[in-house]
Amino acid sequence: MTSQASILPAIRRLYDAATDAEKWPAFLQELARCLDANGAHIVRVQPHNHALTFSVLYGYDRAMLELYGGDGAGLGASFARFEQHFTQLMPTDPRVRLVEQYPSRPFSCRLAISEAELHRSKVYQDLLKPAGVEYSLVVSVPEDDGSLIMMGVLRGRQSTHFKEHEVETFGALIPHVKQAVALSEHLARVDLVNRIAFEALDGIAMGILLVDENARLVHANATAKRIVDLADGISLYNGILALHAKDENAALRRAIWDAVAKVRTGEIPPGEAMAVSRLSGNEPFPALVATLWGNHLRYGLGRSDKPLAVVFVTIPEEPQEAPAELLRRLFGLTLAEARLCERLVLGRTVEEAAKELEIATDTARVHLKRVFDKTGVGRQAELVAKILATPVWLRQRRRQPKALPAPRAR
DSSP: OOHHHHTHHHHHHHHHHHHOGGGHHHHHHHHHHHTTOSEEEEEEEETTTTEEEEEEEESOHHHHHHHHOTTSOOHHHHHHHHHHHHHHHGGGOHHHHHHHHSTTOOEEHHHHSOHHHHHHSHHIIIIIHHHTOOEEEEEEEEOTTSOEEEEEEEEOTTSOOOOHHHHHHHHTTHHHHHHHHHHHHHHHHHHHHHHHHHHHHHTSSSEEEEEOTTOBEEEEOHHHHHHHHHTSSEEEETTEEEESSHHHHHHHHHHHHHHHHHHHTTOOOOOEEEEEOOTTOOSOEEEEEEEEOOHHHHTOOOTTSOOEEEEEEOOTTSOOOOHHHHHHHHHTOOHHHHHHHHHHHTTOOHHHHHHHHTOOHHHHHHHHHHHHHHHTOSSHHHHHHHHHTSGGGHHHHHHSOOOOOOOOOO
16 A cells, blocks of 8 residues: 555545644544554644644543643643643754754654653653653644644554654655645635624624525624514525515515526626515615625636625614715725715715815815725716715615606707
8 A cells, every 4th residue: 555545544634624623633543543653743833932833632631631630620721731841841852853954854753863862851751751652753844934833643662663664654644734734724814804704794784684596594794683583574484585575575586586697697786775564564674685796707716606695784763874984984984085975976066065064175176086096986976886886875765766857858
C-alpha cells in the first residue's frame, strides 16, 4: 500500500475538521490509528514567542487529569493548564528546535535526537515522561503569516520508535494539512462576515425575509421574526412564507417566482410592492418583493449560488426612522447631505432644497457633489433612482398616489 493510500482515512478526517472545528479530535484519532500511535497533538505556534493560538490533543485525557487535575479540576481546566505548561517548556524541547529548523520535513525524533539528549531535556522530565510519551513523529508546517502548524503522533516506551516508512507515510499528509488549514481560515472569515451581516440586518427596523423561488425561508432578521410572531396576516408554514389572504398569498408567490425567474435570465426586476391585509384590521403591512443576485450569474462560480428573493415588510403603527436617518446609515452620508437627498427625491430642485434647509445654494451643490462620490453616481437623476430603489422609500411610495400624466396636446 502506498503512503498516500495508507493515510487516506486520516486525510478525509482532516478535511472534515477543516469545515467543522469540533472534528479535530476525530482527525487526530484517525491519524494515531493509521500510524499505530497512542495519541496525537496539533498546535499552532507563533515562533517568535512560542505562543499557542490553537491546540488539540488526543489520547491523553487520563494523563492530563492526573498531571493537571489534582485539585479536582475538570478535563477542560486540565487541558488549559497543560497548554500553558507546554508553552513554557517549548524552548527546552529538542523536538521543537528540530522541526523549526527544518519546516515541512517530518522527523522520527529517535532517529534525529539521541535518547540521552531527549531524556536530559526539561520537557521530557516534566511532561513527556509523566504522560508516558517516549517516541514522537513530528513536523512543522509554515504559514503565510509566519506562524507554524506543529503536528505529532506519539507512542509510549512499551512501543518502538517510528521507522522510515512511517515517516514517509506521515509526510504524505503535509500538503493536505496546509490546504486544510487554509480552507478552515477561509471558512472562518466567511462565517465572521456572515455573522456581521446578519447582525447588521437585525439592527434594521424593517422586516427582511430572504426566500428561495418557492418562498421557502432562508433567513429572517429580528424585525421579520417579530412580524411573523404577530400572526397578523404573515406566517410561516413548514418553513414557507405565507399570507393569510389567499389572493394576496398567490400574488406574493407569483411575485417571488417571477422575480427569481427574471434574474436567471439576466434581468434586474425593479421590485413589486404590495399591501398585506391583517387579521387585526389594522393598517396593512407595506411589502416589497425584490431579488438578490446569485454569484453563478455574475461570476460563473457554480449552481450552488442561487438567486434569492428578498421581501421587505414594515409595521405601519410603529415609528420609523426618518428617511434622512436611514440614508445616513445606508450610504454613509452626513445629516446635511441626507436631508438634501430627502428633498431631491421628493422632487425639489437643488435651489428649492437649499431654501427649505436654509442653506446657500452653493453649499447645497457642495453637499450634492459629496453625495455623488459616496453613492457612486454622476447625475442627480441617477441619485434619485438609486435612492428610490432602496427600501427607504417603500412606505412613502405606497402612501403617495401617483400623479396622473398630463394629457398630450393634439
